[in-house]
Structures are given as structure tokens and as C-alpha cells.
Amino acid sequence: MKNKNKRYERYYNQISDLIDKSSNNPLSNMATINAVLYHKMEYFFWIGFYLLQDAKLQVGPYQGSLACINLVKDTGVCWAVINNKSTEVVADVEAFPGHIACDSRSKSEIVIPLKNKNGEILGVLDVDSKEYASFDETDKLWLEKIVDLVYGR
Numbered sequence: 001m002k003n004k005n006k007r008y009e010r011y012y013n014q015i016s017d018l019i020d021k022s023s024n025n026p027l028s029n030m031a032t033i034n035a036v037l038y039h040k041m042e043y044f045f046w047i048g049f050y051l052l053q054d055a056k057l058q059v060g061p062y063q064g065s066l067a068c069i070n071l072v073k074d075t076g077v078c079w080a081v082i083n084n085k086s087t088e089v090v091a092d093v094e095a096f097p098g099h100i101a102c103d104s105r106s107k108s109e110i111v112i113p114l115k116n117k118n119g120e121i122l123g124v125l126d127v128d129s130k131e132y133a134s135f136d137e138t139d140k141l142w143l144e145k146i147v148d149l150v151y152g153r
Contacts, residue, residue: 008142011040012149019149029150031061033125037146038063045106045130049114050078051123057082060123068102076100078124081111085121087140091133103128110135112143116151 015036019029030049038047048062050071057071057078071078075098081088088111093099106128114123125147129135 004138005142007040008138008146011036012142012146015146016149026150027061033146033149034061034063037127043129043131043134044127046103046128047126049123049125051114052082052121057123064128065103065105068100071100077109077111078126081113081124082121085113087112087144089135089137089140091135093128105130107132108134110139110143112140112147114147114150 015033018032018036023029023032034047034049038044044064046062046064046067048064048067049060050057051060055073057073059067059069073079074083077088077090077093077096077099080096088109090096090099090109090111093101093106093109107130109126109128111127112125113121114125115121125143127135127139127143
């Protein structure tokens with residue numbers, strides 16, 4: 001756990017530095033977050049943002065296998081996060097009511113709400129793993145901090 005915490009701290013600092021030096025664009029920030037974490041966290045099978053667009057939750061920047069473009073309203077983990085306004089850590093996606101299987105190899109996931117500076121939810125960060133119970137409180141803590149970098153702290 002301590003090692004995982006230190007890894008996240010390094011990646012947070014790296015992402016923050018990249019964004020602070022180079023970007024004023026939330027989509028660029030999302031793409032940077034995805035690229036860094038996808039290539040550094042070996043248990044991240046898929047990582048990406050789903051964005052609210054005209055009451056639809058649609059795929060945005062991501063890394064990994066082909067994604068579902070639209071997620072059925074009020075169904076699955078991503079919509080649960082939108083509706084509950086809080087992070088969900090799912091140890092077994094098959095056990096989550098209404099789970100949307102964009103890739104059957106996904107076994108666990110964590111989904112974090114994406115909020116603008118006014119606290120309005122604009123979408124989510126979705127991270128999937130091919131292993132059961134891959135995500136814990138350390139992932140939750142750091143991924144929430146990292147997602148906050150998209151629109152500035």
C-alpha cells in the first residue's frame with residue numbers, strides 16, 4: 001500500500017507539472033491523465049472519460065480497447081456515479097446491477113465523478129481491470145485528486 005501511495009504521488013506530480021506547464025484545455029488534460037496512468041499502472045486495462053453531452057453519457061478521451069460510445073441512461077456504474085455524485089469502487093463488475101460490459105475481459109472498476117470548478121458533474125473517469133478487486137481506497141484517494149486536475153484545483 002505504501003509503495004502504491006508513493007507511485008500515485010509521483011504520477012500526480014508528473015501530471016500536474018505537465019498540465020501546469022502546457023495546457024489550458026480540459027480535453028488535453030484528460031488525454032494526458034489517461035496516457036500517463038494507462039502506461040504506468042499495470043493493472044489498468046482500460047482508462048477513459050465519459051462526458052455528459054445533451055443528457056447522454058458519451059465516451060471522451062481514453063486508452064485501451066474499443067469503448068462503448070453511449071452509455072444507456074441511468075444504467076451501470078458510470079451512471080450510478082453521476083446520479084450519486086460519488087466515486088464507486090466495484091470489486092466484481094458482474095455483481096453490479098445493470099453493469100454495461102463494453103469489454104467482457106473487464107472484471108473490476110473504479111469510477112470517479114468529473115467536476116468543474118463550480119462542483120457541477122460533467123462526466124466521469126472510468127478505470128477497468130482484468131482482475132477482480134483491483135481497486136482500493138488508495139486508488140480512490142489519488143484518482144479523485146488526479147481528476148481534479150482536469151479543470152484546475
